[in-house]
Amino acid sequence: MLSRLSHKELIALAKQRCIPPLLPTFYKGQSGGRVCIIGGCEDYTGAPYFSANATALMGCDLTHVICERSAASVIKSYTPNLMVHPYLRDNGQKSEMDKIKSLLSRMFALVIGPGLGRDPAMLASVKEIIQYVLTERKGMVPIVIDADGLFLISQDAEVRQMLKKFPTGRIVLTPNVVEFKRISDAIAKDLNIDADSVTLRDNAKMGHFISDTLNCVLVQKGREDVIFSPNNDFVLTNKQTGSNKRVGGQGDTLTGTIGCMLSYSVSMHDLKVTDPQGEPLSWVDCALLSCYSGTTITRECSRLAFAEKARAMQTSDLNDRVGLVYAKIFE
Structure with missing residues (x-):
């Protein structure tokens, strides 16, 4: 069904079916959800901030960051609006997994990878987190995986096997x-x-190959953002105008916007905070609409920032526009 809809129709459907209303009867977390960004090490503190800040500006009620100890004070200094937890450890030290699991037990959606780095201890902790969500949360918590989280997937066959066991569409990958x-x-x-076979040199076939094999939604970032659906032969292609300049951190804004939309979708699809209108959507359709909405918001933020700043555009210029663009598109 989604493949037959126009851009305006996709956005309208996402607004109606994925985004919970703001009602005075809702408690904290019910209308905006709870999202946790997992990443951030000594060398990379901006990425988890940009992802989490985008999530918060989208309207998430509770936005958390789990990061390495040395990154926590830096991320906290950027803003008091985020809840930052220094529970990850590097250099062979053991992360505080009991605290991490306690926090994750309350989350609606996760984003794994921004600023994670490739320290073996950090990657091992992420692997344990994915296993925890799969076993203890039945794989129902949607996870957006980007950056060095994707590196882990490419390097660890056990992680790839884990992802296949998640319910269809609960994993979202956002590779360049x-x-x-x-x-x-x-x-x-x-x-x-x-x-190097002919089949895997074809971009569309390669995208379907990854999405089908890992049972995930795949968002291929590029000049056009192409969204692949598991076990379906269609794609959603977002051709909305962005900017002529690519800045480091734009992908982190994207993970934050998608993470928040997935959290909204959990409220609407899983928790049913309001009575559904019309024929119910499948979870995969909700995930696809969440990804399409996230790419739309990120592209519009980039377009507006470039229109004002041109070559001087920085990540903060587009990231800070997320709330305004969300209101423009959905309210």
Whole structure:
């Protein structure tokens, strides 16, 4: 159904079916949800901030960041609006997993990867987090995976096997072109397929190959954002105008907007905070609409920031516009 809808129709459907209303009878978390960003190390503190700030500006009620100890005070200094937890550890130290799991037990959606880095101890903690969500939360908490979270997927066959066990569409991957190819190569190796075959050199077939094999929604970032749906032969392509300049951190804004939309969708689809109107949507459709909405908001933020700043545009210029663009599109 979604493949037949126009851009305006997709946005209208997302507004109607994925975004809960603001009602005086709702308690904290019911209308805006709870999202946790997992990432942030000594070298990379901006990425988790931009992802979490985008989530908060989208209207998330409670936005958390779980990061490495040395990154926490830096991220806290950026804003008092985020709840920052220094529970991750690097250099072979053990993360505070009991505290992490206690926090994750209350989350509606997770974003894994912004500023994570590639320290083996950090990656091992993320692997344990994914396993926890799969086993203790039955895989029902949607997870957006980006950046070095995608690196982990490409390097660890056990993680790839975990992702396949999640309910369809509860995992969202947001690779750029390099990460896209790296994951495809890893899956091809698992299946003993020639990664340089004609089939896997075709971008669309490669996208469906990743999405179907990992049972995930795949958002391929690029000049146009292409969203692949597991076990479906269609794609959603977002061709809305963005900017002529790419800045580091734009992908982090995207993960934050998608993470918040997925949290909204959990409220509407899983928790049914309001009575559904019309024929119920499947979870996969909610996830696809969430991703399409996130790419739309990020592209419009980028367009507006570039129109004002041109070559001087920085990540904060587009990131700070998320709330205004959300209101423009959905309110």
